[in-house]
Structure formats: C-alpha cells, structure tokens
Amino acid sequence: MKIKNIGHLAVLLIPIISFSCKKDNSIQVIDIPIEATEVARIKYFNFTAGSPSVNFYANGVKVSGILSNTGSESTAGTAYGAVYPASNYSVINPATYKINGIIPSTATANANVTISEVNSNLEKGKYYSLYTGGIYNSATKTAESFILEDVLPPNNASNMVAYVRFVNAIPNGNSPMTLVIKNAVSGLETVVATGIAYKAGSVFVPVPIGSYELYVRYSASGINIISRNGTTNGVVPFLGGRTYTVGARGDITITSATAATRPLIDNTANQ
Numbered sequence: 001m002k003i004k005n006i007g008h009l010a011v012l013l014i015p016i017i018s019f020s021c022k023k024d025n026s027i028q029v030i031d032i033p034i035e036a037t038e039v040a041r042i043k044y045f046n047f048t049a050g051s052p053s054v055n056f057y058a059n060g061v062k063v064s065g066i067l068s069n070t071g072s073e074s075t076a077g078t079a080y081g082a083v084y085p086a087s088n089y090s091v092i093n094p095a096t097y098k099i100n101g102i103i104p105s106t107a108t109a110n111a112n113v114t115i116s117e118v119n120s121n122l123e124k125g126k127y128y129s130l131y132t133g134g135i136y137n138s139a140t141k142t143a144e145s146f147i148l149e150d151v152l153p154p155n156n157a158s159n160m161v162a163y164v165r166f167v168n169a170i171p172n173g174n175s176p177m178t179l180v181i182k183n184a185v186s187g188l189e190t191v192v193a194t195g196i197a198y199k200a201g202s203v204f205v206p207v208p209i210g211s212y213e214l215y216v217r218y219s220a221s222g223i224n225i226i227s228r229n230g231t232t233n234g235v236v237p238f239l240g241g242r243t244y245t246v247g248a249r250g251d252i253t254i255t256s257a258t259a260a261t262r263p264l265i266d267n268t269a270n271q
Contacts (some may be wrong), residue, residue, distance in 0.1 A: 005238065007247060011076050012080065013257055017117055018076050019158055024046035024214055028252060030219055033144065034150070034235045035216075036092065036093075036244070038124055038125060039092065039094070039125075040062075040091070040093070040094045040095070040122040040124060040125070040126055040127075041089035041090065041091055041092070041126070041127065041128070042084065042089060042090055042091075042092055042127070042128040042129070042130060043083055043084070043085065043089055043090070043128070043130070043150075043268075043270070044056045044063075044064050044078060044084045044090075044129075044130050045082075045083050045127045045129060045130065045132070045169070045247065045264070045268070046076055046077075046078045046079060046080055046081065046101070046132050047080075047081070047132055047133050047169040047247060048080065048082075048115075048116070048132040048133055048134055048135065048136050048144065048145075048169075049080070049134070049135045049136060049249065049250045049251045049260075049262050050080065050136035050138070050251075051080045051101075051132060051136045051143050051258070052080075052103050052107065052109070052110065052115070052136075053075075053076055053077035053078060053080070053103070053104065053107070053113065053114060054077045054078055054080045054082070054102055054103055054116070054132070055073075055077040055078065055101075055102055055103075055228075056099060056100070056101055056102075056130070057096075057099065057100045058092060058097040058098070058099050059097050061092065061115070063092060063128060064077070064084040064085075064090070064097075065075050065130065066114065067146055067181040067222045068191075071231070073104055073105050073106050074104065074106070074107070075104055075106045075107055075113075076104070077103070077104045078216035080260070081249065081264070081266065082095055082110035083268050085249050087247065087269060088270075088271055089103070089116075089127060089255065089270075089271075092122060092165065094122055094123050094124040095171045096121045096122075096123060097119070097121075097122060097147070098114060098117060098118075098119050099117070099118050099119075099120065099130060099145075100114045100117050100209075101115050101117075101132055101143065101145065102113070102114050102117060103115065103116070105190065110141060110238070113141050113267040115132075115134050115136070115142055115143045115195075116120050116142070116143040116144065116145040117143055117145065117263075118130065118145040118146060118147055118265060119185065120147045122172040125151060126150075127148045127149070127150040127151075127152055127270075128147055128149055128150060129144075129147070129148050129150055129245065129270075130145065130147045130161065131146055131147070131148070131167065131199075131247075132145045132168050133170075133171065133198070133199060133249070134143065134145065134169070134171040134198075135171060135172070135251050138216070140153065144171070148200075148201045150245075150270060151203065151204070152204065152270065152271065153204055153206075153232060153243060157161070157241075158241075159211060159240045159241030160208050160209070160239075160240055160241075161206040161207060161208060161240060161266075162206070162208075162209055162238035162239055162240060162241070162242050162243070162244060163204040163205065163206055163207070163242070163243040163244070164192050164204065164205060164207050164243075164244045164245075164246060165192070165193065165201055165202045165203060165204045165205070165243075165244075165245055165246070165254070166179035166180070166192055166193035166194045166196055166201065166202045166245075166248070167196070167200070167201040167202075167245055167248070168197060168198050168199070168200055168242075168247075168248050169197060169198070169199070169200050169247055169248060169249045170189035170249060170250060170252055170263060171247050172251065172252050172253060173218070173252050174218060174224075174252075175218045175219060175220060176194075176195045176196055176197045176200075176218070176219045176238045177196050177197075177216050177217065177218060177219060177225075177248060178191060178194040178195070178196070178216065178217045178218070178219045179191070179192040179193045179196070179202070179214070179215070179216055179246055179248075179254075180192070180212055180214075180217060180224075181211040181212040181213070181246075182214075182215065182229075183208070183210050183211070183212060184210070184211040184212060184213055184230070184235045185210065185211065186197040190207060192205055192246070193205070193209065193217050195219045196219075201245070204243055207238055207267060208238075209237045209238060209239060210233060210237070210238060211230065211236065211237050211238075212225070212236055212237075212238060213229035213230070213235050214228040214229070214230075214235075214236060214246055214265045215227055215228075216248050216265060225252070225263070226248060226250075226263045226267040227264050227265075228264075228267075233264070233265075236267040237239075242269055242270075242271065243269070243270040243271050244265070244266050244268065244270065245267075245270055246268055247266040247268065248263065248264075248266075248269075249263070249264055249266060250262050250263040250264050259270070
C-alpha cells in the first residue's frame with residue numbers, strides 16, 4: 001500500500017502550526033524541530049462523551065490546535081467527536097511523553113484546565129492514536145485517555161481493497177463489542193473485529209472496496225446495539241488502498257436519538 005504522506009514529510013523542518021503572525025507570548029507556537037526519517041506519527045481523538053474542546057500537549061509543548069487570526073489562542077480546540085489532524089498523522093520526535101488534554105486558554109469556562117493525561121513511549125517509525133474516552137466527569141473535570149499503536153498495512157499491500165479496524169471507546173458496555181460491516185449494495189455482512197473491550201482496538205483487516213453500513217454488537221449477541229446506515233447518520237465509503245478506523249463512542253445508556261452523548265459509530269481515514 002502506498003503511504004500518502006509525502007507532502008507532510010517535505011515540510012517537517014518548518015513549524016507544524018503557527019497560531020498568529022502577531023507577537024503574543026501567551027500563544028504557544030507549535031514548533032518542534034524534526035528530522036523526516038526519525039519521527040513517530042500520531043492522531044488525537046476526543047471521544048470522551050460530553051467532553052469540552054481541548055488542545056493536546058506533549059511534555060508541556062502544544063501539539064494540536066486550531067488556526068487563529070486574532071492574536072489570541074482560538075477558543076476552539078479538538079471538539080468532542082473530532083480528530084486532529086483531520087487527515088493523515090501529525091509528527092513528533094520519538095520519546096517518552098506525558099500527553100494532556102487541556103481546555104483552551106480562551107475558553108469561556110474552565111480555561112487552561114487539564115482534563116486528561118496519559119504517559120507513553122512513542123517510537124521512531126511507528127504510528128499511534130491517542131483517545132480520550134469514556135464519559136466526561138463534569139464535577140472533577142476529568143476524562144479517561146489511552147494510546148494505541150496503529151500497525152498499518154505494509155507499503156506493498158494491495159490497493160484493490162481497503163483496510164479497516166475497530167476501536168472501542170465506550171466505557172459502560174455490557175461486554176466486549178463486535179464490528180460488522182454490511183455492503184450497502186449486495187447486503188453481504190462481514191465481521192471486521194470481535195471481542196473488543198473498552199480501550200482496545202483490533203488489527204487492520206482487508207475488506208472489499210465499496211459503501212457500507214456499520215453495526216456494533218455485543219460479541220455474544222447478533223443484535224445491533226449501535227447502527228450507522230442510510231436511516232441514521234449515513235453509509236461510509238471504503239476506498240482502495242486506504243486505511244480506516246471505525247470507532248464506537250458515547251454513553252451506552254443514552255437512548256435519545258438526538259443526544260450528543262448517545263452511542264455513535266465514527267469512521268476516520270488513517271491514511
């Protein structure tokens with residue numbers, strides 16, 4: 001499989017993100033010198049149900065953010081259900097990190113409050129996904145978080161199929177979960193992963209190119225507990241040579257069809 005990040009590697013020796021052209025010492029510029037052949041790569045998912053928007057910091061250095069033209073840090077960070085970066089991965093020097101999710105300094109409520117923390121050793125040449133997960137505790141202003149290594153298909157993997165895995169970020173399911181995808185044209189069902197516990201993820205498996213409905217079930221049951229199809233929030237396309245993470249998030253006890261914290265199925269392109 002071709003790795004689609006050539007454009008990223010060409011600019012690794014310049015600042016990754018700059019928030020403003022104005023001089024403002026309250027705004028931290030994300031500027032980590034990185035050698036292109038010596039990096040780790042990481043995505044940041046804010047999947048804690050009810051979480052405020054956050055920016056992520058690695059050993060105190062800001063590693064995610066939203067562009068601002070005001071001279072002040074944007075009040076928007078990575079919102080609940082969002083991913084940074086939206087496509088591909090960000091780069092980071094290999095090292096051991098304490099990674100925190102912190103509410104933006106300009107937020108109207110709880111500015112600069114750290115809501116999550118996880119420690120991990122990020123190794124050269126490897127890919128990772130950091131998740132905030134579970135349910136936000138508004139009293140203590142805390143969220144759980146975890147990191148998974150993303151073992152992507154090799155460079156010579158086929159471009160005639162897509163590659164899909166499943167991650168479970170729901171803390172209060174009754175048992176481990178299974179992901180089933182259903183071809184929206186043929187109706188054929190394929191089990192992508194089974195027995196996936198909270199804070200765990202499956203391996204990437206090849207699936208035929210096409211448009212799919214997504215269903216999450218408890219592994220011991222054939223009953224759908226979360227659905228994503230044409231009558232909910234839409235089918236998803238799986239394109240040849242691309243890798244995707246299907247994630248389950250939310251509060252399993254919520255039955256409302258419109259509540260923001262209801263159980264949902266997310267589909268994110270890793271590459």
